[in-house]
Amino acid sequence: MPISETWLLPDGVADVLPEQAQVVEALRRKALDFLASRGYQLVYTPFIEYIESLSSLSESNQDLDLATFKVIDQLSGRLLGVRADMTPQVARIDAHVRPVQGIARYCYAGTVLHTKPQGFNTSRAPLQIGAELFGHDSIDADVEMVDVMLNLLATADLIDGVHLDLGHVGLFRSLVKLAGLNKETEHQLSDLYQRKALPELAEFTQSINFGSDFYALGRYSSDLDALQANLSPAVLTDAAFRQALEAVITTHAQIRARWENLDIGIDVVELRSYHYHTGLMYAVYAPNRAAPLAQGGRYDGIGEHFGRARPATGFSCDLYALCAGQFKQVSTVVAPKGIYADLMKAIEQARAQGLSVIQLLGNDDLNSVPYATHQLVQVAGEWTIEKI
Template sequence: MPISETWLLPDGVADVLPEQAQVIETLRRDALDFLASRGYQLVYTPFIEYIESLSSLSESNQDLDLATFKVIDQLSGRLLGVRADMTPQVARIDAHVHQVQGIARYCYAGTVLHTKPQGFNTTRAPLQLGAELFGSDSIDADVEMIDVMLNLLKTAGFDRGIHLDIGHVGLFRSLVKHAGLSKSTENQLSDLYQRKALPELAEFTQDIKFGTDFYTLGRFSSDLDALQANLSAELLADEAFKQAFDALLTTKSEIQARWPNLDIGIDVVELRSYHYHTGLMYAVYAPNRAAPVAQGGRYDGIGEHFGRARPATGFSCDLYALCAGQFKKIEKVVAPKGTNKDLLTAIENARAQGLSVIQLLGNDDLNSVPYATHQMVNTAGEWKIEKI
């Protein structure tokens, strides 16, 4: 079959054309420069590696395992994985390759690949950009990470109308432990919370220990005051539950102090990646966007798979999604052919000012340069740039 009949790309994969690629690349550079200014060091990770190395998260996050493409290495015969998320790779760097004593901050930007789209109208090959902080279990680290995330989104133009959602898996996890529930019951509750199915939750919790508290957690998931007023005294006295509850209050207070005009919501039963996250979780939503524009959370102990368990928190976003619908007209200046010193100097000066200058070749004329917007002309012995 000729290539002309097989050129169509797989579902969920697309080319990025110049007008949008320029927007994305500008944002990538600005974002990495911003992260560098906050002390986050840039790392590059391999696009593919042994599946064992990528399994530090997949063991506790089945969703990530299912999202990972797997192939056989023809050199070693071992199973390889194409990265579906860069966090496990950065954890490997922190734990094994670049062991920093104390707090380590890393950032990254690169394409990842998913077996299936991870959301409605999303690509299977996102351009993932993110930041990770290792070595601190303090709430201050989570607050820093959320602040960095919000500032990065501001760099991308998301500074108005956004909503920050904060949760903490410790509330549900400590209640499950307190009640001594089985894994099956825990998973059923998690599903009910995720679906916000209050009538089903009310019925399901009638026959389980601390059922009233489980229902209250879902019923008042967005109101910490009402939650505190309706939960049992026994649960509120549980140390793990209390720590998680206080962490939510503190984080919301500190972020509100830094971002007084930000709309902040609480959802204590937002349990996405529940088996992966270990503490605070956060996501930012923007108007007319169904999925979060950035999200993250705490995942302590992530490096244990590589022999160095450390507290960690981080966030990521898809640059393609951030730049969706944004295009930049590319201006091109056309210069005539020739080797005249004044002409070459004028071309060099224009390029030094950031302009895109194309010098004609052979018998070319303006018609040979698609999308030309300006031309360089000699007026009274002086080279000038005029709009076409």
């Protein structure tokens, strides 16, 4: 490769320069402090693991499996996976490494790696931050998680004008079971719902059991009153369907009580990661952004692969995406060379105030620090910080 091309990075991977890095890091610290205040304990997980440890999700989520880089361990000869999501790792901790009794709350922040971008204009190496709650299968746990997610966005000053989307895989899943559909038909329906292809859905549902109900589910996915008015009695009285519907209604009401001015929508056929989620799903969108700011949902039984199936719900987001377009100039103070007591004291005081202070080396002058914004100068016997 020519030397002129050695600085190039792979598609979907980018450096983060000082003007944005300090914004990202400040938000990371602020977000983790907030999560700690809500009782979520911080964990660090390894960047790479045996693929079997990461397969607790990939077995039920082919999208995650395809997103995972796989390499051969030169020590053991076994297949390793580079984490594409930190949720299965936290599930391993809850199930096997730290199997506490009762409810466990964890949070995390770290880089993950994707084989391909997971959305329009998204990074292949996002800085993922999130929270997980294990050991409780109630709506209260889901509501807590949605509330924590919204408050985290509020700490980033991103709550104004956002839209919360609520869904539940249980409605579609229970209707599929009631109709006795095979996997191929289930997959075709899921694809039609995801594409919002109502004309195709109308034609496709004419030849399947409970076809009018499947069409109504797509046609009135955002209007629960209209949906219930157009469903057959057999569906409305199905216990699993009713439970999922009530969960959406209750969650909507409880979030509305906590966030009166929040724009909340419902889409019961938003089936992203359908085979991974087991219940309520939620995502937050901002104007003029294609990808969600944060998203999550319920995924009960995730720890079964590690010998301890537990109810679980959680969310995650990309800190880089939250800080997109935000930059802050780094203030740097340049001090002259010397070890005079008064000069060293002035430097220590400036650093104690949170300022970045660089002392010149050798015969250097201000030109050796091209990004300097201030300088420490002596005026009337006193050291003073002046803007350059």
